Amino acid sequence: MSQITRRELFPGVWLRAVHTEKFKSAYLSVTLLTPLAEETAGQNALIPWVLRRGTAVHPDMESLSAALDELYGGAIEPVVRKKGETQCLGFIASFLDDAYTLGGEPILESAAALLGELLLNPYTQDGAFCPDYTQGEKDNLLDRIRGQVNDKRVYAVHRLTSLMCGEEAFGVDKLGDEDHVRVVTPVSLWARYQQLLHTAAVEVYYCGSASPERVEAALRAALERLPVSGEREMPECQVRLHAETEPRVIEEAMDVTQGKLAIGLRTGGVTCWEEEYPALVMCNAVFGGTTLSKLFLNVREKLSLCYYASSMLEKMKGLMLVSSGVEFEKYKTARDEILAQLQAVRRGEIADWELEGARRTLIGGHLATLDDQGRQEEFWLGQAAAGLDTTVEELCAQFEAVTREQVAQAARKLEVDTIYFLKGKEA
């Protein structure tokens, strides 16, 4: 069994350590959590990538790669995520567990040190970030922002949220926007970096075979350079309770062969902090969260309208997002069927097998999180951003108790806010 501990390394800097011997790798992450805002999102998103180019000790990618190879092909990846209205930036690292090195040599301490070095001891020129690295990563980030259009399935949901939450922080993309990225300079980025180091809440995660004490010691040493600060506060998330009175309908055209339909709903204020949250999660599973859901069985299997139709929750923001790929001409049919299925959930027309199937799938999926280091890290970062301590097992116990009527109640609170359709140019 695994043992989970949480301790404060420095003020506002928390370590979540999962002690388990079942994996062949050790997983480490360090994340800065800061409010998502239009002005800073682009700069923030750029920082992990510029940091990843070189440190004072390993000034370029070649020497960093060499150091990682010596740690048995360890990986340290820059990562930028969005949890509610919190922008999360940092690094995720995965290393071979000490038990599997060819000479039995320990890796954790060296790996943690390298991670700390990347975050806190960057390669600099004239007291700021190196202009070459800044420019190179600006170009890459601009490419990534523009590249969001390449995956139409993700893009449609992305467009939906930015249109639907245009006046809210949630509408800001985790990568920021082109205009704000373009004006970044090595000096302005450095200032932003320093500010983040002083104000961002910091979450550190470890999962592997080392004892919590050893992990704590290794990370304390690795993060020693982090400024001592009393200003680290966890960002908040604003929740809009209701949708507009009339759903907004937005259509856009692009050169595609398949249409993408995305529907955004407000949950009537139900979020991960509310008592009704487990019912909302069950409601999402019954409606469109699994291959047993009403959307999958009716929109896809029964009517053959699409290859995929599913729904997901934004647990901190109180949103449900429906996504589907349909033929252009069948857009209205698909939309009507999706909304008709929602009505059925609201009326409590949920068969026993649907309710129990959703519950089993949900619980099975959650428990399987414990078998995957990456999914566990993602879960705990989400909990940290929300300021929650509920474990996977506790959540599962809550799902066990949800009734049909509670699911229907959660569905009745859902309000359609925005309907987005990406269609073909000739359509």
Next chain:
Amino acid sequence: MEKLEFPRVGERMYHQKLENGLNVFVFPKPEYQKGYAFFATNYGGMDMRFCLDGQWHDTPAGVAHYLEHKMFDTKDGNALQQLAANGASPNAFTGNAITGYYFESTEKFEENLKILLSFVSTPYFTQESVDKEQGIIGQEIRMYEDDPDWEVYINLMAALYKTHPVRENVAGSVESISHITADTLYACHKAFYDPANMVLCVAGRVEPEQVCALAREILPKTPGPIAQKDYGQREQPRVFRELTEKEMAVSTPMFQLGYKGDPVQGGEERMRQELVGELALEALLGNSSPLYAKLYRQGLINQSFSYGYESFPGCAFLCAGGESKDPEAVRLAVAEEAARIGREGIDGKLWQRLKKGLYGNKVRALNSFETLCVGQAQAFFAGTDYLRFADLFTAITKEEAEALIADWIVRERTALSIVRPMGGVV
């Protein structure tokens, strides 16, 4: 059951060949919550032409994938829903040379395993249900047509190979699948879904003997005939086309570079070639190679760059790709670097580092039950055991990688596939 130990990577594998010809592999993992089962047939998208009971069949592109979709239909409804109702996450995929059905579950593992074995071994379709699937798969194909990553890859296949069926889209086209009938599907199931042509790989909190007992209970008792496959004439080393381009709604050009190799027969030789190929790629253009750093610095590649060795019966190739402002420049730079390695050899220190790094990566990947089970199924069909890599790996020499680079990274074996932004802009 036969018990194989792989102490270096901390794995243990049980193996049994059943009376009906099915090979069962089990990786016991008592410390995990979940169990994972992978039931696969040695049959995929490229097995379009085959001979069964003395008769040759030519089937339309996409039939293996179509069959995969329809296998979930059962007399009582749909196995996907049956498994989901038990809390399992089921799915399936069709590759060029393999079709696999799997689920993961933390509860009722044995019951779910029975469902899996039962639906995959029992075809049940009507003309009506087959016709209805045209809509769903048609939309799936449309989705791939809008996916630049997929398009740039499948176009590369069609450029590398002239006749080998790996050049066909696994899902087929809206046109090709329109020729599929219930009879086609029954014929393909009979030809390839015999236990003797399949493997069952299981990992998790399970008893190996119990897995075999369930397989004996559910599956046919004796082996049947297995179809003979035909991939047409052997391919020449020269690529079919050096360049293939397409315009799509993307923001930056995307590319895949392919280097056509010489396929080896199955067994350990094939695994050895895979390891040599992977190490050669690491040395030539991998994340810690000098060329990678140079291309990244020049803005010719970015974090989307990835690379790999692939092989299927009758073909083997290296590929590398991602986004680039100038894919042609990347192709030239790789060719120059290969020439430099040809003159100077791979740096000895770099080679040692790369080996250590790739070894660690491969061991870390074993965390995934999917890697273990799918890896073992594919390795078994190719004539070896997946975990043998740990022993083979250390013996691979720098000279082998240099020789592979010298033979394969040459102009006549190189194809470049590009997807460009439509009209220059989105």
